[in-house]
Amino acid sequence: MTNIFFTVSGEHKTLPFAEINAILESECLPYSRNKVFNRVLSLTSTLESAYLVACRSSLTKVCALELFRCDAEQNVIQRHMSEVSFKDHLKKGQSFSVRFTSFETSHISTLGLEREIGYMISQKVPEAWVNLVDPDRCFIGFFTDSVLFFGVKIAEVSAKRFIERMPANRPFLHSSTMPPKLARCMVNLARASSGCLVLDPFCGAGSILLEAGTVDCRVVGSDVNDLMVEGCSRNLEYFRIPFDGLIVGDARKLPFKSVDCIVSDPPYGRASSTHGISPLELVSDFLLEAMAVLPRGGYLSLALPSDRDWKAVAMDLGYVFVDHHFVREHKSLTREILIIKTT
Numbered sequence: 001m002t003n004i005f006f007t008v009s010g011e012h013k014t015l016p017f018a019e020i021n022a023i024l025e026s027e028c029l030p031y032s033r034n035k036v037f038n039r040v041l042s043l044t045s046t047l048e049s050a051y052l053v054a055c056r057s058s059l060t061k062v063c064a065l066e067l068f069r070c071d072a073e074q075n076v077i078q079r080h081m082s083e084v085s086f087k088d089h090l091k092k093g094q095s096f097s098v099r100f101t102s103f104e105t106s107h108i109s110t111l112g113l114e115r116e117i118g119y120m121i122s123q124k125v126p127e128a129w130v131n132l133v134d135p136d137r138c139f140i141g142f143f144t145d146s147v148l149f150f151g152v153k154i155a156e157v158s159a160k161r162f163i164e165r166m167p168a169n170r171p172f173l174h175s176s177t178m179p180p181k182l183a184r185c186m187v188n189l190a191r192a193s194s195g196c197l198v199l200d201p202f203c204g205a206g207s208i209l210l211e212a213g214t215v216d217c218r219v220v221g222s223d224v225n226d227l228m229v230e231g232c233s234r235n236l237e238y239f240r241i242p243f244d245g246l247i248v249g250d251a252r253k254l255p256f257k258s259v260d261c262i263v264s265d266p267p268y269g270r271a272s273s274t275h276g277i278s279p280l281e282l283v284s285d286f287l288l289e290a291m292a293v294l295p296r297g298g299y300l301s302l303a304l305p306s307d308r309d310w311k312a313v314a315m316d317l318g319y320v321f322v323d324h325h326f327v328r329e330h331k332s333l334t335r336e337i338l339i340i341k342t343t
């Protein structure tokens with residue numbers, strides 16, 4: 001076990017951290033959570049955890065091996081830097097870069113620090129050379145909450161990874177479609193490990209199934225609207241995501257026997273119709289039905305309109321509440337991402 005840290009997207013305050021925990025839990029990787037900072041999560045875990053998070057996460061930016069963490073004061077930083085054995089991380093002939101990012105206003109110049117630390121490393125490892133374009137090793141520092149995290153980059157999550165599956169780049173498009181980043185995050189929050197069977201019973205154009213399939217889950221879906229099922233199937237085929245089943249059916253009478261977890265975005269009666277049933281009745285009936293297809297402790301990750309107490313609804317039906325997060329879409333829509341599990 002070693003100290004690693006993750007820097008996360010500033011798009012949401014709690015989701016990025018919950019997503020990392022859920023990814024590690026889903027693959028049963030050992031970790032202990034050290035501390036959550038504004039934009040940094042520090043853990044004691046294995047390097048495998050960092051690679052897994054980098055592969056799967058939607059809201060993580062960088063994963064790094066922590067070399068030290070200290071108060072964001074120039075003299076304190078210099079003292080810690082002088083104690084780092086850079087030779088352990090930089091071999092003869094290798095190139096390196098040093099980058100600092102500040103998530104807060106700071107009196108320390110990140111550019112000045114990059115030059116100073118770059119020079120210090122060159123003195124300590126004279127056989128290594130600076131390469132800012134394609135270095136063998138990236139030393140990175142992040143200022144957050146008046147603390148500096150300094151480490152060696154293990155992996156960087158490309159912001160471009162979702163672009164090819166953006167709604168506009170799919171053969172079938174619908175106004176109710178969820179953005180791929182949120183869909184991926186919801187798949188992760190459902191503890192969907194690779195190989196497990198994920199169901200979306202309100203699959204629409206298939207954003208959730210696309211993301212689940214992209215991280216090697218097996219996927220099944222259904223929707224009451226045959227045009228949606230057809231469109232979803234076109235989207236999955238276009239991105240070469242195999243599916244175990246895609247069926248026209250009502251989520252209140254699920255056409256599947258058993259699945260490992262459910263990730264879904266039921267209709268709110270706005271961009272997609274509830275076919276005359278109130279969202280409360282529809283979701284309650286579906287939740288009752290879902291119990292029959294999930295294993296004990298099986299997770300559901302649901303996007304719901306934040307206009308009622310869904311936590312209470314789920315608990316009244318016998319589910320265990322795990323977590324929830326509120327995501328503001330626009331002035332008149334805030335989504336609640338509700339994570340629950342069966343007993």
Ligand SMILES: C[S@@+](CC[C@H](N)C(=O)[O-])C[C@H]1O[C@@H](n2cnc3c(N)ncnc32)[C@H](O)[C@@H]1O
Pocket residue numbers: 174176177178179201202203204205206207208222223224225228249250251252264265266267268272273274275282
């Ligand atoms: C918000 S959309 C899902 C969007 C989808 N997550 C996506 O990103 O494309 C909700 C879907 O639920 C479907 N639906 C409505 N009532 C349903 C029911 N009783 N059973 C199953 N699907 C239903 C609608 O046809 C619609 O496609």
